[in-house]
Amino acid sequence: MTALLMATPVGASSADATPRAGIGVRIDAALNVSPSTYTPGRPLDVAISGTLTTTALRDVVCHSLTLTASRGALPLITRYASTDRTPQLTGESHTQEVSALLDMEPDDLPASGPITVTVDLECSPMDAKGNWDVLDAVSQRIASGRIQPASGTVALSTRWLFPDDDEREVRPVTVSVTASAPITISVSRGSKTVWKATSSKATYQAAIPLARTQQSGTYRVRVTMGGSTTTTDFRVSRGWAPIYDSVAAWPRCSTLTWSYDPAGAPRGGDIGVADDVATVLKRYAELTGLRFEQVAKGRADIEIGWAPAAWEDGAEAAGGASEKDGVLASGVLTMFTNSEWATTAGFGVRGRGALLYHEIGHILGLGHVSDDRLLMYPVHTFGQSPLVPQQGDIAGLRELYRPQSCR
Numbered sequence: 162m163t164a165l166l167m168a169t170p171v172g173a174s175s176a177d178a179t180p181r182a183g184i185g186v187r188i189d190a191a192l193n194v195s196p197s198t199y200t201p202g203r204p205l206d207v208a209i210s211g212t213l214t215t216t217a218l219r220d221v222v223c224h225s226l227t228l229t230a231s232r233g234a235l236p237l238i239t240r241y242a243s244t245d246r247t248p249q250l251t252g253e254s255h256t257q258e259v260s261a262l263l264d265m266e267p268d269d270l271p272a273s274g275p276i277t278v279t280v281d282l283e284c285s286p287m288d289a290k291g292n293w294d295v296l297d298a299v300s301q302r303i304a305s306g307r308i309q310p311a312s313g314t315v316a317l318s319t320r321w322l323f324p325d326d327d328e329r330e331v332r333p334v335t336v337s338v339t340a341s342a343p344i345t346i347s348v349s350r351g352s353k354t355v356w357k358a359t360s361s362k363a364t365y366q367a368a369i370p371l372a373r374t375q376q377s378g379t380y381r382v383r384v385t386m387g388g389s390t391t392t393t394d395f396r397v398s399r400g401w402a403p404i405y406d407s408v409a410a411w412p413r414c415s416t417l418t419w420s421y422d423p424a425g426a427p428r429g430g431d432i433g434v435a436d437d438v439a440t441v442l443k444r445y446a447e448l449t450g451l452r453f454e455q456v457a458k459g460r461a462d463i464e465i466g467w468a469p470a471a472w473e474d475g476a477e478a479a480g481g482a483s484e485k486d487g488v489l490a491s492g493v494l495t496m497f498t499n500s501e502w503a504t505t506a507g508f509g510v511r512g513r514g515a516l517l518y519h520e521i522g523h524i525l526g527l528g529h530v531s532d533d534r535l536l537m538y539p540v541h542t543f544g545q546s547p548l549v550p551q552q553g554d555i556a557g558l559r560e561l562y563r564p565q566s567c568r
């Protein structure tokens with residue numbers, strides 16, 4: 162869907178009688194904006210494209226476009242784009258294809274109502290030597306358009322579900338509905354309805370009370386409007402967080418290979434590494450239903466090795482895996498050579514066991530949590546932090562891998 166942005170003819174208006182005050186060009190623009198609707202709560206890329214012809218009324222360079230999205234009088238976001246910056250002498254006409262993007266994050270978008278997009282062209286006078294200065298720019302509206310909220314859409318904010326290090330709070334799920342008829346919203350977990358609301362407004366936004374979504378599991382939001390029902394699911398996970406924004410895991414019940422490469426290990430620092438890894442993986446096999454098989458160094462699902470510290474922040478090791486469509490692959494665990502922790506064998510208070518548990522937890526799909534009683538808390542305090550997976554960590558692994566059904 163596209164909506165035509167109407168060009169505002171500037172013409173050789175009387176304002177151009179004073180050269181410095183006018184933009185210095187006659188404008189003929191035919192620009193389109195796409196799409197013509199947006200969904201509250203979802204990212205929006207507004208593409209502006211078309212043809213722009215400028216006819217110089219004096220020596221001039223048209224160099225920039227200012228793209229602005231606003232809701233009523235409230236500016237939401239501004240972006241700048243370059244034109245092709247062709248110098249034009251008085252009387253010269255120049256046509257160019259314009260292609261610009263106004264990218265908006267969910268936070269930039271209003272919950273309701275039309276968005277106005279405007280496009281301004283900025284031109285600066287050019288002196289006899291061909292010099293021009295952006296500070297001399299005069300701008301002229303060359304197009305404007307409206308983007309309407311899609312009718313009958315449901316948007317759900319679930320970002321709160323997985324609190325990260327910076328944000329140690331749990332926020333309620335927000336449901337935003339743009340409706341063309343009265344709506345009924347119900348939230349259920351299994352067969353139990355935990356929350357209900359009705360609205361006859363064109364737009365509706367509400368936070369689902371936290372107290373109603375305390376239990377782990379999948380919740381279903383049903384929005385009924387004029388006889389049709391839209392459903393959206395969200396998950397609540399207590400005590401653990403996935404490593405990516407959405408849940409990702411290795412294939413359930415599968416066998417993963419792992420290898421250990423001692424290259425670069427600090428002198429005497431890698432005694433017992435392979436044994437310690439094997440101990441950790443034995444426990445993770447119990448908790449996940451995965452099987453782990455050591456292979457010679459080289460290609461393996463999980464590759465373990467050493468490297469000089471990558472950051473200055475005192476990290477002891479790094480662990481993670483790549484993700485595609487919710488499936489993890491290519492796990493890597495790197496111990497940093499200057500880490501005393503990584504170079505201390507075994508599962509004592511200062512042994513590398515807890516470090517391996519934590520990093521392999523990442524590889525298996527666990528992210529950081531804000532509860533310092535759990536293994537996946539990002540900071541380890543010797544003598545205080547847990548040395549092995551705790552209840553919340555284990556709950557996460559169970560949810561990711563459902564080990565009870567692996568045989």
Ligand SMILES: [Zn+2]
Pocket residue numbers: 519520523529538539
């Ligand atoms: Zn970590």
